Amino acid sequence: MITKRNVSGRVSTGLAMLVMTVMLFAKSPSVRASRSNHDQPAAPPAAVKIDNFSFTPQTLTISVGTTVTWTNRDDIPHTAVSTEGVFKSKVIDTDEKFSYTFTKAGTYSYYCTIHPKMTGKVVVQ
Amino acid sequence: MTYKKQDVIDQQMQDLNNDGVDRRGFLKCMAWAGTGLVWTMSGGIPVSQAFARSMGHGPGQGSDFSFVQISDSHMGFNKPANPDVVATLQAAVDKINRLPDQPEFLLHTGDISHLSRPDQFDTVDQVLKSANAKQVFFVPGEHDVLDDNGKSYLERYGKNSQGAGWYSFDHRGVHFIGLVNVMNLKAGGLGSLGGEQLEWMEKDVKHLKHSTPIVVFAHIPLWTLYPDWGWGTADSAQALGYLKKFGSVTVLNGHIHQTMQKVEGHVTFHTAMSTAFPQPQPGKADSPGPMKVPAEQLRSLLGITDVNYLQGRHSLAVVDSSLV
Numbered sequence: 059m060i061t062k063r064n065v066s067g068r069v070s071t072g073l074a075m076l077v078m079t080v081m082l083f084a085k086s087p088s089v090r091a092s093r094s095n096h097d098q099p100a101a102p103p104a105a106v107k108i109d110n111f112s113f114t115p116q117t118l119t120i121s122v123g124t125t126v127t128w129t130n131r132d133d134i135p136h137t138a139v140s141t142e143g144v145f146k147s148k149v150i151d152t153d154e155k156f157s158y159t160f161t162k163a164g165t166y167s168y169y170c171t172i173h174p175k176m177t178g179k180v181v182v183q
Numbered sequence: 184m185t186y187k188k189q190d191v192i193d194q195q196m197q198d199l200n201n202d203g204v205d206r207r208g209f210l211k212c213m214a215w216a217g218t219g220l221v222w223t224m225s226g227g228i229p230v231s232q233a234f235a236r237s238m239g240h241g242p243g244q245g246s247d248f249s250f251v252q253i254s255d256s257h258m259g260f261n262k263p264a265n266p267d268v269v270a271t272l273q274a275a276v277d278k279i280n281r282l283p284d285q286p287e288f289l290l291h292t293g294d295i296s297h298l299s300r301p302d303q304f305d306t307v308d309q310v311l312k313s314a315n316a317k318q319v320f321f322v323p324g325e326h327d328v329l330d331d332n333g334k335s336y337l338e339r340y341g342k343n344s345q346g347a348g349w350y351s352f353d354h355r356g357v358h359f360i361g362l363v364n365v366m367n368l369k370a371g372g373l374g375s376l377g378g379e380q381l382e383w384m385e386k387d388v389k390h391l392k393h394s395t396p397i398v399v400f401a402h403i404p405l406w407t408l409y410p411d412w413g414w415g416t417a418d419s420a421q422a423l424g425y426l427k428k429f430g431s432v433t434v435l436n437g438h439i440h441q442t443m444q445k446v447e448g449h450v451t452f453h454t455a456m457s458t459a460f461p462q463p464q465p466g467k468a469d470s471p472g473p474m475k476v477p478a479e480q481l482r483s484l485l486g487i488t489d490v491n492y493l494q495g496r497h498s499l500a501v502v503d504s505s506l507v
Contacts, residue, residue, distance in 0.1 A: 059363075065221050065260075074297055076413075100197055101236050110469045110470040110472065111412075111469075111470035111471060111472060112470070118241050123416070131320060132470075132472055133260075133262040133263075133264065133472055134472055134473065135297070135298060135326070135329070137329075141370045148329075148330050149298060149299075149329040149330055151298060152262065167370065169370035170369075171368060172325045172326070174371060174373075174413060175371065175411070175412065175413040176369040177195065177370050
């Protein structure tokens, strides 16, 4: 009895995998298509430079879907952290980068949690 | 070299009470002679005097005990302002070990590491092992609590502490309070102690006699030194309010990588040099970032702070000396 169960188990697992594989192949093109339709036209990336203990530009205006990359040009580590908890970089050391893609319109204030006098804003339209 | 040294002295003088003594000129002279600077505080009246340890005339002679403050070792920093912070920390320890009156312990006022990495803390611990004084008390700087909200700092240094790492202890009649003002900093704001820590501190000092000398140490200055660069602590006034009844309060901070001193009533505020790299004077540069100076000048802008306690005189003498 035990053997029978094992055998039937194996068979059904094999069947399930086959079905799943077929489904994956069938589905993946349509998923890709719908994604690329949604994202078109792709927004060009935007950059914020961290230098001299400030974010430049201090206010960055972008369109929905834009990926913003912060690059630290200081000799001291910084962070870029949303004051409303929307995004939070890890520590960004010299010449390191942090990126975040903004998918919703709005105004996003952020600051450096190490040097809180450093503040900036991203306006997403 | 002399130019920079002069700047440091000018800076030290700028916030002091004017009591008619021409300290500025006097101390400039003494600085040229390579001596340290002593401040004693007695009955609310600060008294300055030249201090030449090598000649054995300092109040360290016959003091009840002394301890040394080091700060901002920024282990892991390797930029042009100081490519070898291990060597300068070691030089600071060597200098401490050569003091004629050996300190009974060390205080490290934060930014132990540059990036809160375990290997950076390991290196500092290793270098400090070569100090004759075996006990070291720490408070964290903002560089010690990156990314993990201070978890690894607390695991290593916070064994007898509360909350984010604050604690107090008594040593030979002096009450020491180590505070944490680098956590949960708000956008646009200064250093912060927070309600929980303030509540703890109020209770901590409540039952102490007014005559108990108090030493408070924390990373970011507990006085508003230069808010544009975040050099101050938003709720420090409340903390200092709890200390009003005490006749002798010494506040020791780091963070700004240069010495500054202010005397206000019974409270002496003092910031220490870094052992890693100097920072510009407030407002004298675009940002408070590391200041690159010619290599031969670097060690004259790094240093240690030696603090002597003299019982009976009810005063603490604070002596800064550079690594060279």
